[in-house]
Amino acid sequence: MSPGGERLKDEGTRTQVVIAGGIAGLVSRFCVAPLDVVKIRLQLQIHSLSDPVSHHGIKGPIYKGTLRTMQAIVREEGIAGLWKGNISAELLYVCYGGLQFVTYRTTTQILEELPRRLPSTAESFVSGAVAGGIATASTYPLDLLRTRFAAQGNEKIYTSILDSIRDINRTEGPRGFFRGCSAAVAQIVPYMGLFFATYETLRLPLGELSTLLPFGSSDAAAGVLASVIAKTGVFPLDLVRKRLQVQGPHRSRYVHNNIPEYNGVTGTIVTIIQTQGVRGLYRGLTVSLVKAAPASAVTMWTYERVLNIMRENE
Template identity: 75%
Template sequence: MSAGSEHLKDEGTKGQTILAGGIAGLISRFCIAPLDVVKIRLQLQIHSLSDPASHSTVVGPVYKGTLSTMRAIVRQEGITGLWKGNIPAEIMYVCYGALQFTAYRTTTQFLAELDPYRLPPAAESFLSGAVAGGMATATTYPLDLLRTRFAAQGPEQIYKSLRSSVVEIAQQEGPAGFFRGCSAAVAQIVPYMGLFFTAYEGFRPVMAELDHLPFGTGDAAAGVVASVLAKTGVFPLDLVRKRLQVQGPTRTRYVHRNIPESNGVARTIMMILRTQGVRGLYRGLTVSLLKAAPASAVTMWTYERVLRILQETEVAAAY
């Protein structure tokens, strides 16, 4: 073992990493689906909450806060409304989780072999996380767009099924339609995943030493802290991504009928600043943090547990 490899943990085999990452993404997504729907609805809402007079011109619901938005969705669309877009999201999270952890593992192991020019641990974590996030996001982006469009649907059904949505977008918007806002997504996810894994790898050993955290929840606690820090830093790009994802011929048919026409990341940011101020770039941040914390906690806890089970099972089978 080289001197520089002492801080490299056992990431398991490639197959174990893919399976553990996929299971982690599947379970995490189902748990946080309602918060994700609420976040998307709030991000797409453009009218001022502090100016009741502006509500008279609104065509569609006026959401105020996480719990009230959740109650409004259940009342108007039924309990299943909180899981709109869950099918493409589940597929996305499984693929994303598998790709993310595989790319992270591969990049980490590659960087570990760069002795004597090896980067500091924090830099390795940042670079590995950025590469993993960028690759996973670009690959699964069409599913992310479909998730957003289904979650943005109100009582009116725009797309009847996942298959019909793919066919309609392909016919009406072409292949580029599946990648609306992708530049904002990659610009967001690269620093987000870099910051997340840097913070996670930094906090995980500290949390592991806290004896009062049961059942390996030190991994979950580290995931929560890392997620909150990273998500807050890049949130405006996440909001811009959602606004761009619902552009196209169906823009005026979603639950918020007055979503403005947007073209490009920079222009969308400038339009939001001009019409809604800086606060407009942080619509839905609270519920996003409420969602991101448990999502990251469940993801990292499940990933570490499943990976450990797979490793122990392989060792037991060898005997």
């Protein structure tokens, strides 16, 4: 704690921050895996009755709404269908969580040493943006694998993580693991900047309501609000990333076999607007917010709790 009672952002050692971030990512992923699969299916869906048949002889959209999409997946693929890609996703969330929090902490400490300090909100934005960019670029191949597994229906394109790595390397080369990476970084930099700036701004005021919010859930509440605000602002780039991640030789073999061929971030945006309108850039936004809010709440609550436990037992 600082003399004025404000919590310092560099609490915990580097190792503690990495462990707490990894555990937070692991727990968060387990809780929201089904919503993640639903979000990816909706983001990849082309909404137009003039499109080719996309799945099981159905023309146009096959999934309508979060609950009905979830029900359709369970009915056609079994309950396990809601956890497709979960192994690669768990690896992604653990690695991403650890990298994100330790980079955020390190960047914040550097900014605090500058001769002329930035405003607190600006520090949080810069630290969050740097942390998000580095963590995303470093773990991107796992993100791509998560998307491709979630996009699979009953037809198995990839049977395991090792098989997917071999196939992508053989058919698409090393660059295949980074399809859509520029969209991901372009999305995550402002997203994490907005998220941490909003989170740090709200965490202390909400912390004063700790007597009204049980189990230290002020961290969770701040995480929910920060996530909703940030996610809405950058969602189109998240959708573009998903569309680019499933390009390649197996594009027509996923659940949605009418996914168009896209070329680059700008080209994808232009194509979507021309064929589906601006609304096409927001397919799956509702379930994305439904998923992002609890994911961020669980992540920030778990991170703060685990970090506090480790500090208390030093």
